[in-house]
Amino acid sequence: MTVQQPTTSAHIATGFDWTRDEWLAYADRLLDTARTHASPGGGRIHFPGAEGGYGHAVDGLEGFARTFLLAGFRIAGARGEGTEDLADFYRRGIVTGVDPEAEDRWVRLDEHAQAKVEAASLALVLDMTRPWIWDRLDEVTRQRVIDYLAPVVGDATYPKTNWLWFRVVVQTFLRSVGGPWSADDIADDLALHDVLVRDDGWISDGFERSYDHYVGWALHTYPVLWSRMQGAEELAGGRTPGDIARLDRFLQDAVTLVGADGSPLVQGRSLIYRFAAAAPFWVGAIAEVPSVPLGQLRRAANAVVAHFGEAGVPGEDGVLTMGWHHEWRELAQSYSGPGSPYWAVKGLLGIALPADHPVWAADSVPLPIETGDELRTVRPAGWVISGTQSDGIVRIVNHGTDHAADGSLVGDSPLYARIGYATAAGPLANQRAFEEPLEQSVALVDAAGRATHRAAMDLIDVRVQVGEGGSVGIAASVSRAHWIDPRPSAQRHGSGIDGDIEIAGLIEVHSLVRGPWEVRLARVDSLEPGVDAASLRLRVGGWALAAASFDDASTDAAASVLAKGLSSSIRPLLGDGETSVATREDASPLGPVAGVPLVSFPVEPGTWSATLVELTTEDLASSADAAHVVLDEDGDQTTATVTWPDGTATTSRLAHPGSPANR
Structure with a gap:
């Protein structure tokens, strides 16, 4: 939508x-x-x-x-x-x-x-x-x-990913020049492609939840170019x-x-x-x-x-x-x-x-x-897209893509499993980023500084709500938050790291999106037996900005980072949150020093926290003093009324695990 x-x-x-x-x-x-x-x-x-x-x-x-x-x-x-x-x-x-x-x-x-x-x-x-x-x-x-x-x-050793098209293209050419080829191979590969097709024109790059640029530059590009190869029309059988x-x-x-x-x-x-x-x-x-x-x-x-x-x-x-x-x-x-x-x-x-x-x-x-603000969903990927004309930035919140198999417990890939991605900010992507979710994350952090991972999370909801006060993008997921003791790996192909797993508990996260803002609601639904809430903090990370240097513009009410004319900020709206800014060197593709604004909450299972996460240009950054959230819980139903930084108020009903998503 x-x-x-x-x-x-x-x-x-x-x-x-x-x-x-x-x-x-x-x-x-x-x-x-x-x-x-x-x-x-x-x-x-x-x-x-x-x-x-x-x-x-x-x-x-x-x-x-x-x-x-x-x-x-x-x-x-x-x-x-x-x-x-x-x-x-x-x-x-x-x-x-x-x-x-x-x-x-x-x-x-x-x-x-x-x-x-x-x-x-x-x-x-x-x-x-x-x-x-x-x-x-x-x-x-x-x-x-x-x-x-x-x-x-x-x-038969080709990976069951976009590689299927490599075999189709080569055999189509071989057939056209009198070389060996297999009709069964081509039929199998085309059938595999169709199995990977999802709703709304999206295609998963394999059987993991892998949605990225390969959807466009491989899984959509090869079918069209292949259809124009000599002899492909006969092989296509009307599928083009x-x-x-x-x-x-x-x-x-x-x-x-x-x-x-x-x-x-x-x-x-x-x-x-x-x-x-x-x-x-x-x-x-x-x-x-x-x-x-x-x-x-x-x-x-x-x-x-x-x-x-x-x-x-x-x-x-x-x-x-x-x-x-x-x-x-x-x-x-x-x-x-x-x-x-x-x-x-x-x-x-x-x-x-x-x-x-x-x-x-x-x-x-x-x-x-270039012509207006955009708010839409990519349902197969669990994304809400928010593009704002005023600053020219496109952002997504992500609750369904992690480059992991459904139900698996692995490390979060910083390139896939973060809550937010944008055209103006990049994820941290060094080795430490694979081991420690920081930016665009909600993680339980123990006394030793270990942060939990969320892959593979379960998508609860993804939709655009149209109502009084305008439209709001909504996406949500629940994860079995887990610590991971990584095993050495010689190859990195995009997925998160493997290792020994220790489950911490269930974390539920909802993103309400409007313009440059996300109100991020998080709740620890439960902790595993023996996991002490008093020894943990719930850490919420905002957008990472990177440059040769950055300014820490934090106040008591919010943590903010300024770099290259951009502003990334985060502030607590519900809960006893403490703000800070973390610095990472040589961790981002966009600059030698990165800053991440953070809010840290005490852990109280069943209690909601809320943060306001913002990415925009410095001249458009809001003080956000007017922003606040009111939650109304009635049995299994939760309603969130948000007053946004521009003074607009919206009310949204949240879908919880096990309840029908409001789509």
């Missing part, structure tokens, strides 16, 4: 209307730099930087295959004209890559699983650029390419209109998740792919979705890419680093190498559309955040 809030004047950003030539210039800079880092035979591209967890050879394959994606978009969009040197360069690399005797040959699919990912890029672009690359390869090389890709057939309908519905949410400065949501794994978040908007243009105008799709894609361009991405050397606005290795997965960030080029997919495509001539349509 979505509610568009009234607005007065629209502030329209002016930097999001690149011409096609400007898009090409950005792409060409990345491609020109990539070519300077090629191996002697051209089969690998090794960007500068520390070796990835999968080794030097895999790094070089990633560098080649991922920039080959961009080269393919460039060549296809130009219909081969003026791109002869580029095609020659990558043809030479292919010849070397599949030569078993070459020193810089490609890592084979039966040597390392990562080659299965890169093989999909190779196959997709070989199909997309067939007249200019595949058709001009010699027969020996063509057969070697087929032999290189062939191990995909019958391989349904895929496009789901994409169309997803994009209605996706355009609201872009901030006014173009930033995507800082949430989920693989954030080093940065502007790959623009890919689904271009895919929408390719698929000609009916509900989101071409001019808005182009603007959304442009906003995302321009956001990073204006932040200095790539750097002066033309290389994409592992980080967000700057290099920060902690943001990458442990296996990532210097070539990994080049999946970002998916966000430049639009250059595959020729100059006469109508997307380039369409009138620019502002983003939703």
Whole structure:
């Protein structure tokens, strides 16, 4: 459900209307730099930087295959004209890559699983650029390419995630060139994709509660690109209109998740792919979705890419680093190498559309955040989205996504399991953040300083309430709060840490959202036998802000952090809360020092606490003196009347565990 809030004047950003030539210039800079880092035979591209967890050879394959994606978009969009040197360069690399005797040959699919990912890029672009690359390869090389890709057939070791599309794409290409393929493999993979489909166009990246940018840049992108491969229409069996309908519905949410400065949501794994978040908007243009105008799709894609361009991405050397606005290795997965960030080029997919495509001539349509406030839900993910035009920030409160299996007890991934994410603030993501929930959390903290985790929480409610005083977004969850003694792990793929579990009790959390504010109601429903309430504190964390330095603007009534023109504050509204600010160094992708405002309450099972959590710009930050909450409990029913900082009052009925959610 979505509610568009009234607005007065629209502030329209002016930097999001690149011409096609400007898009090409950005792409060409990345491609020109990539070519300077090629191996002697051209089969690998090794960007500068520390070796990835999968080794030097895999790094070089990633560098080649991922920039080959961009080269393919460039060549296809130009219909081969003026791109002869580029095609020659990558043809030479292919010849070397599949030569078993070459020193810089490609890592084979039966040597390392990562080659299965890169093989999909190779196959997709070989199909997309067939007249200019595949058709001009010699027969020996063509057969070697087929032999290189062939191990995909019958391989049952592919993870049951977005990887399913890697096998579909490769086998579709193999089928088109007379290579081996399996109809059963493709049917199984398409069936798996359909099992992962959720409501409202959203798709889970596997069987865990995994909702992130992979929904757009993989699970919606590949079905559309695959449907245009040679022979795919026959294999699709009429499924493509349904895929496009789901994409169309997803994009209605996706355009609201872009901030006014173009930033995507800082949430989920693989954030080093940065502007790959623009890919689904271009895919929408390719698929000609009916509900989101071409001019808005182009603007959304442009906003995302321009956001990073204006932040200095790539750097002066033309290389994409592992980080967000700057290099920060902690943001990458442990296996990532210097070539990994080049999946970002998916966000430049639009250059595959020729100059006469109508997307380039369409009138620019502002983003939703540029024309008004937005309040809507993403029910499968348990999110409420709140975008505010006045400060240009998009925020979500999260009560259903944690990258964990339903019912499991694991550590909270800071990239998934926090209560809030935004376009203007990032989660703490260093090793300590995986072990200790701090920002955007409600945790029981014991005398030793251990904080509980909430994954896998149970979603209670997610909805938008429309009533007197305006609309309020509501989301809620209950968790078996648990401490975790982590086990060592060599790989980090996005999930929280594993370890020995000690259950503390049940915590119920409700988020009431309006504009830049969240009223967070929390209650310890019960404690485990032997857990002493007097030895615990209930700690509630606000938004983390990071910069070279920050100002602590706390008062007795609230804890506040100011950084980069932003204000993050938290204040107690119910309960005997004590405020403080925690500092973390080298913990955030957005700056070297992070500050987190906190409120800490005594633990009284069955008693509610309430905090007001705010993220906005410094000039719009409220004193919040007028804000307060009144709870009315009548048996199993709880009603919350909130007076917001702007003086508006709303009343909401809360859904508790075991009771029907008010949706």
